[in-house]
Amino acid sequence: MMRFATWKILSILAGTLIAILLVIPSLLPPDLREDVLKHSPSWLPARAIVLGLDLQGGAHVLLEVDANAVTKTQVENLRDDVRRLLREQNVRLTGGVGMQSRGVQLRVPDAAERDKLLPKLQALAAPIGASLTGAVSSFTINQGSDGLIQLTLSDAGINDRVRRAVDQSIEVLRRRVDALGTTEPNIQRVGDDRILVEVPGLQDTQRLKDILGTTAKLEFRLVADPGANPADIEDLPNYKSDSPGTTPVQRQIMVQGEDLTDASPGFEQQTGQPVVNFRFNLRGGQQFGQVTSENVGKRFAIVLDGKVVSAPVIRGAIPGGSGQISGGFTVEEANNLAVLLRAGALPAKLTVVEERTVGPGLGQDSINAGKTAFYVAAALVLTYMITTYGIFGIFADIALAVHILLIFAAMVLLGATLTLPGIAGIVLTIGLAVDANVLIYERIREENHAGRSIISSLDSGFKRAFATIVDSNVTMFVAALILYLFGSGPVRGFAVSLGLGILTSIVTAVTMTRMMIALWYRAKRPTKLPI
Numbered sequence: 277m278m279r280f281a282t283w284k285i286l287s288i289l290a291g292t293l294i295a296i297l298l299v300i301p302s303l304l305p306p307d308l309r310e311d312v313l314k315h316s317p318s319w320l321p322a323r324a325i326v327l328g329l330d331l332q333g334g335a336h337v338l339l340e341v342d343a344n345a346v347t348k349t350q351v352e353n354l355r356d357d358v359r360r361l362l363r364e365q366n367v368r369l370t371g372g373v374g375m376q377s378r379g380v381q382l383r384v385p386d387a388a389e390r391d392k393l394l395p396k397l398q399a400l401a402a403p404i405g406a407s408l409t410g411a412v413s414s415f416t417i418n419q420g421s422d423g424l425i426q427l428t429l430s431d432a433g434i435n436d437r438v439r440r441a442v443d444q445s446i447e448v449l450r451r452r453v454d455a456l457g458t459t460e461p462n463i464q465r466v467g468d469d470r471i472l473v474e475v476p477g478l479q480d481t482q483r484l485k486d487i488l489g490t491t492a493k494l495e496f497r498l499v500a501d502p503g504a505n506p507a508d509i510e511d512l513p514n515y516k517s518d519s520p521g522t523t524p525v526q527r528q529i530m531v532q533g534e535d536l537t538d539a540s541p542g543f544e545q546q547t548g549q550p551v552v553n554f555r556f557n558l559r560g561g562q563q564f565g566q567v568t569s570e571n572v573g574k575r576f577a578i579v580l581d582g583k584v585v586s587a588p589v590i591r592g593a594i595p596g597g598s599g600q601i602s603g604g605f606t607v608e609e610a611n612n613l614a615v616l617l618r619a620g621a622l623p624a625k626l627t628v629v630e631e632r633t634v635g636p637g638l639g640q641d642s643i644n645a646g647k648t649a650f651y652v653a654a655a656l657v658l659t660y661m662i663t664t665y666g667i668f669g670i671f672a673d674i675a676l677a678v679h680i681l682l683i684f685a686a687m688v689l690l691g692a693t694l695t696l697p698g699i700a701g702i703v704l705t706i707g708l709a710v711d712a713n714v715l716i717y718e719r720i721r722e723e724n725h726a727g728r729s730i731i732s733s734l735d736s737g738f739k740r741a742f743a744t745i746v747d748s749n750v751t752m753f754v755a756a757l758i759l760y761l762f763g764s765g766p767v768r769g770f771a772v773s774l775g776l777g778i779l780t781s782i783v784t785a786v787t788m789t790r791m792m793i794a795l796w797y798r799a800k801r802p803t804k805l806p807i
Contacts, residue, residue, distance in 0.1 A: 280794040288788055292678055295685035297321055302684065325687055328695030328769055329462070329476040329634055331646075335484045338630035339449075341441050341469045345625045347378065347434055354415065354427060355380045361396050365389070370423070379415060379428035390423055397427065438469050441624040446471055451619035452487050462766070470629070476693060481633050483612070491581045491625055492616035494533025496564070499575035499587050500524040515583040515603060523584040525577045530567045535560025539617035541610040544602055550610035552601040554617060561597020569593035578603075580613075646699040653703045654680075657710050665717050666806045671792040672713040675784040679709045682780040683773065692776075695769030705777025708752065712785035716741040717807055724805050733805065734797070738790055745786065753778045 301309050302324040313322045329336070358373050358380055370383040384390040394417070401413050414433035418426045446463055453461045453475060462474040478484055500509040504526075511522040539554045556564055568576070568590050577587040578601050585603040605613065657676065661669035683702055687694060720737030728736065756778065759771035 280791050284787075285791060285795075288791060292681070295678070295681045298323075298685040298688045299325075299681060302688065321688065323688055323691075325684060326691065326693045327476065328693045328698070328766070329474045330696045330766065331694065332477055333479065333634040334474060334476040335478045335481045336630075336632045336634060337473045337481065337484055337488060337628060338466065339445075339471045339473065339488060339626040340629045341438055341445060341471070342625040342627055343434070343438050343469060346438050346441050346623075347429065349624070350414070350429055350434065350437055351375055351377075351379060354429070357400055358382065358397070358427070361393065361400070365393055365396060367393050376428075378434075379426060381424060381426045383423050384425060385423040387423075390425070394419075394425070397425070401427075435468070438624075442469060442471060444623045445626060448620050448622050449473060449488055452615055453484075455615040455619060456484075456487065471626070479633055481631055483608075485628055485631065487612060487615060489626055489628060490616055491622045492533070492619070493581055493621040494536065494617060495529045495579040496531040496567070497525040497527075497529055497577045497579055498567075498571060499577050500526050501574075512577075512579060512582055512584050515580055515585040523577060523587055525579065525584065525587075530576075531556070531560055531563045533617065533621060535563070536617055539614045541607070541614045542600075544600070549602060550605045550607045552605070552610050552614050552617065554599055554601065556597035558597070561595075564597060564599065565593060565595040569595075646696055650699060650703055653706055657706055661710060661713070665713075667796065668713075668717055668793065668807050671789050671796070672710065672717075672785075674792065675713065675788045676706065676709050678788060679777070679780050679784040680706070682784065683776050686776045686780065687772070690772075692772045693769055694773070695766050697766040697770035698773040701770045701773035702777055705774060705781055708749070708778065709781035709785050712741070712745045712749075712781060713789060715745060716785070716789065720805065721807055724807075730797070730802065730805055734793060738786065742786060745782065749778050749782055 298321045301313065301322055304312060304324075309324065313320070316322075352375075355373050355375055361367075362369065362373075362382075367384060367389045368386065370385050373380050373382045384393060397417055401415050401417060413430055414437070415427050415429045418428065420426065442465055446465065449471065450461070450463050453463065453473065456475070456478070461476070462472065464472050466472045473484070473488060475484060504524075508527055509524050510527050511524050513522050514520065535556045537555050537557045537560075539552055542551055542553045543549065544551045555561075569592075572590050572592055574590055575587045576590050578585045585601060588602070601613070654676075658673045661672045661676075663669070665672065680702065683705065686692075692698075716737055719741045720733050723733035723736045723740075724730070753775060756771045756775040760768055760775065763771055
């Protein structure tokens with residue numbers, strides 16, 4: 277107990293000093309912080325704690341998956357699958373494959389061909405394997421008179437597809453929001469077909485809506501030649517709203533955006549206009565190179581969400597799988613488009629059903645309430661410890677102050693977001709940290725009352741309490757870890773502050789308190805314990 281290595285003392289003091297330097301920028305007002313940091317050495321930390329949506333305000337958007345669009349896509353895919361089976365089985369129809377609102381129908385007059393086709397359609401309707409949510413048949417098959425076959429999408433199949441579209445959309449939206457440079461956005465499912473997106477610190481709701489609401493389905497198609505078959509041509513509107521009109525393009529998609537591996541904003545060397553540079557994977561690069569080499573002199577339309585962004589002339593083969601999109605963009609538009617392409621396309625269109633901006637004023641009210649709770653809790657704990665344990669209580673209070681300091685320093689280092697539940701987590705860890713000291717001091721008191729010497733009582737008290745402190749904190753840390761893994765948004769903020777508080781409380785309540793008591797004993801050589 278009397279021996280406390282010098283390197284340990286220096287390490288604790290250095291760690292505390294570093295924590296103070298990390299937290300100082302967060303204590304300064306934003307304007308003063310910038311002025312101070314301008315005149316400070318570059319090696320000094322400059323980051324402040326990131327405040328959550330409930331503390332600094334931000335954007336709140338509720339999106340809904342367009343179930344009708346999902347159903348339409350399912351019907352189109354079903355039509356394409358049926359056409360493929362008809363070609364493979366060489367089955368002749370009366371008329372074509374007709375599309376309906378929730379399915380397709382076809383008429384196969386020959387009974388032998390019908391018997392040959394139906395098992396293939398049944399296999400197409402069968403669910404692929406078993407999933408956690410149970411096997412779901414996507415459509416039902418009914419036969420009518422005169423060889424009529426109707427394939428109708430089932431409610432369970434549509435709901436399952438919508439559910440999967442929501443799951444896929446959440447991942448795409450997360451990548452898009454992360455690309456904006458924000459910290460710890462809250463993106464979660466609400467009900468069966470809605471997604472809540474909360475971005476702390478972002479006041480430009482319109483930009484967030486533009487980023488989230490764009491499907492970003494990128495296609496490359498050839499511009500239709502004059503005199504081409506009208507059935508193979510599709511007139512698509514221009515992407516820029518200030519450029520009315522349409523461009524006739526081939527229905528056949530030559531290269532799809534799903535093969536993109538990277539996209540970044542840049543400037544065209546000759547004109548200086550903002551553009552988006554992109555790169556394909558191996559498969560997309562080979563397709564892109566082949567199409568451009570076989571169609572030199574033709575116009576190649578770049579189509580985003582069914583609108584023609586630009587249609588440049590192919591001057592020569594473009595090998596290597598990289599290219600450039602130009603369309604009279606502004607710098608912000610080029611940045612946004614690059615973000616969308618990097619994040620990938622949404623599986624279905626999303627509609628904004630609710631939007632609002634949480635103002636800084638509401639956040640300031642939350643901060644004031646949190647500060648009040650923090651000050652009251654800290655004052656009560658400090659007073660109780662000094663009253664009950666005297667000089668040892670002061671040591672515990674100093675350790676508690678360093679404990680809180682280390683939590684905020686760790687949050688700065690990790691870039692974690694401080695939310696109102698996070699403040700509640702810190703207040704909770706104050707109690708945990710003090711509990712550890714109370715446990716240690718009571719063990720010391722028991723040993724001293726049992727007749728042990730002061731040194732023996734101190735040493736035994738820390739050793740006996742340490743195992744109990746570790747056990748209780750491990751169980752609490754596991755709970756915080758589970759909250760972090762399965763929670764989101766404010767719940768994660770609570771879990772982060774609680775987890776960090778548990779880790780730092782072990783260091784401060786045991787190591788730092790023990791160091792101070794050891795130094796005090798060596799300096800005072802008391803004959804009686806003050807507890």
